[in-house]
Amino acid sequence: MQRIAVLTSGGDGPGLNPCIRAVTRRAIKQGAEVYGVHWGYKGLLSGEITLLESRDVGGILGQGGTFLGTARCPEFADIQVRRKAIRTMNQHKINGLVVIGGNGSLTGALALHQMGFPAIGIPASIDNDIDGTDIAVGVDTTLNTIVDAIDRIKDTATSHQRAFLIEVMGRDCGYLALRSGLAGGAEMVLVPELEGPSLEKIADTVVDAYVAGKHHCILVIAEGWKPGTRAVADYLLNRTDLGFDVRVTVLGYVQRGGRPSVFDRVLASRMGALAADGLLNGETGKMTALRGRKLELFPLEEAVRQLRPLDTALVELADMLD
Ligand code: ADP
Numbered sequence: 001m002q003r004i005a006v007l008t009s010g011g012d013g014p015g016l017n018p019c020i021r022a023v024t025r026r027a028i029k030q031g032a033e034v035y036g037v038h039w040g041y042k043g044l045l046s047g048e049i050t051l052l053e054s055r056d057v058g059g060i061l062g063q064g065g066t067f068l069g070t071a072r073c074p075e076f077a078d079i080q081v082r083r084k085a086i087r088t089m090n091q092h093k094i095n096g097l098v099v100i101g102g103n104g105s106l107t108g109a110l111a112l113h114q115m116g117f118p119a120i121g122i123p124a125s126i127d128n129d130i131d132g133t134d135i136a137v138g139v140d141t142t143l144n145t146i147v148d149a150i151d152r153i154k155d156t157a158t159s160h161q162r163a164f165l166i167e168v169m170g171r172d173c174g175y176l177a178l179r180s181g182l183a184g185g186a187e188m189v190l191v192p193e194l195e196g197p198s199l200e201k202i203a204d205t206v207v208d209a210y211v212a213g214k215h216h217c218i219l220v221i222a223e224g225w226k227p228g229t230r231a232v233a234d235y236l237l238n239r240t241d242l243g244f245d246v247r248v249t250v251l252g253y254v255q256r257g258g259r260p261s262v263f264d265r266v267l268a269s270r271m272g273a274l275a276a277d278g279l280l281n282g283e284t285g286k287m288t289a290l291r292g293r294k295l296e297l298f299p300l301e302e303a304v305r306q307l308r309p310l311d312t313a314l315v316e317l318a319d320m321l322d
Helices: 016-029 041-046 079-091 103-114 139-160 175-183 199-211 229-237 252-256 262-280 312-321
Strands: 003-009 033-037 049-052 097-101 119-123 162-168 188-190 216-222 245-250 286-291 294-299
Touching (some): 003 041, 003 103, 016 033, 016 097, 079 103, 097 103, 097 262, 103 119, 119 262, 139 162, 139 216, 139 262, 162 175, 162 229, 175 188, 216 229, 262 286, 262 294
Parallel strands (some): 097 119, 119 286, 162 245, 188 216
Antiparallel strands (some): 033 049, 286 294
């Protein structure tokens, strides 16, 4: 009998539970035994590995987070440590691994594959920075969480004629800021990939919005943009000519939680099933990827080579529609 394992690793986000559920149930239906590894790659070193039955993954489809837990395990970049992980899996007679996670986690899966241990990845990252797939698991839910927050902030901003700086996640990647800014009708979006306007120019945008008769001004700022949300806030709060009062909201970890959207549940279910099928059919070194209308297996080596670049066409569109 084939025995496979599944783990979630790296940054968390919505949609991980439906992935685990789909991998588990699909593999069981195909006659395999499935093991859940707790706390990402760390669990391969500590041996926190448990058998998953179909009922063990019941009731988690609509739950945020990951019931297996996730963790960073920097030492996994060391080949000796990975050898130990492979030994642990061999002891459990596990002959294939599904890794659900972001770029780092998928790099770990590729490293295991290159050492001869069969591994398949499922891209899960709220930043949508994984190359080779149109979208990763978790992105849709997170975007909807952010846009819901922007809509709510806009309500209160409009009531009081305020300008709001809304900081969203994205240390190196402006995807969430750009998409949510576009969908939320922000007057300005600031992303780490692009050098933003000067503080004076940002203030001009706020003044222009006021003069144009707008009742609010929304600036969406990715956390990794320099010089940062605080610098903009300090500058704007010292200006007395803006028209608007200025407020700051840092959305923070609320963006990582929550019930996965319909889109994420379906994507996670499809990707989980494909990953299980692939592994059981002898595929390795691949990642599930949505490419256009097709869900397919895509080489991990190509996927992790570079992060997905910012969609500059959307930057222009966001600028044009503000
Ligand atoms: P994410 O998967 O969300 O991008 P990280 O970049 O923190 O998050 O990576 C998660 C984990 O993946 C790391 O803690 C480590 O265990 C593993 N990993 C990252 N890079 C490598 C690498 N080059 N080789 C092996 N494992 C890696």
